Amino acid sequence: MTRAWVLPMLFGFCGSAVAAGLILRGSPGAAAALLLVFVLLAGVNSPLMFPRSIGALEAERRSAADGRPVVFWRPGCKYCIRLRIRLGRSARQLHWVDIWRDPAGAAAVRAANDGNETVPTVLVAGRPHTNPDPAWVREQLLPSA
Incomplete structure (x- = not known):
């Protein structure tokens, strides 16, 4: 059962890490947009869809x-x-x-x-x-x- 959630969790983690880096560089708008894309990818690849x-x-x-x-x-x-x-x-x-x-x-x-x-x-x-x-x-x- 956990194997089904590996890819969505990976998308969520990577999106969070990249967004945090963008926020630290002073681009909160780009960080929010990129995080939204990663969250959508996680949702599409999750069993919830x-x-x-x-x-x-x-x-x-x-x-x-x-x-x-x-x-x-x-x-x-x-x-x-x-x-x-x-x-x-x-x-x-x-x-x-x-x-x-x-x-x-x-x-x-x-x-x-x-x-x-x-x-x-x-x-x-x-x-x-x-x-x-x-x-x-x-x-x-x-x-x-």
């Missing part, structure tokens, strides 16, 4: 019941962040599994990707799709006509 994760077995059970896709992800993954941002509010309709917190989720991703933990891996109707286009994922949420 993603909907609440559940276990892989529970996600697959829910997906079988409601037909919504399962997204396997991990904190700090730029492709996962891209998918989350581009999905917008519809991301909350998906079932999210953090593979760093769930060994069964990591195993499912390795099984789908020749032993690699390549994320995001989206499971739609029991079939895995590695790093799919966010527009395609959004289409999978639309009810069948």
Whole structure:
């Protein structure tokens, strides 16, 4: 669980250190702007940006019941962040599994990707799709006509 917070904490620490240096040099405005950028980077890379994760077995059970896709992800993954941002509010309709917190989720991703933990891996109707286009994922949420 702590591994998910390493990158956001690193952004926060580095931003604070650089901002402190800028303040000591007499540039409080630049320090505030730079600190804001680092805080935003920390937020985007934190697990807080993603909907609440559940276990892989529970996600697959829910997906079988409601037909919504399962997204396997991990904190700090730029492709996962891209998918989350581009999905917008519809991301909350998906079932999210953090593979760093769930060994069964990591195993499912390795099984789908020749032993690699390549994320995001989206499971739609029991079939895995590695790093799919966010527009395609959004289409999978639309009810069948």
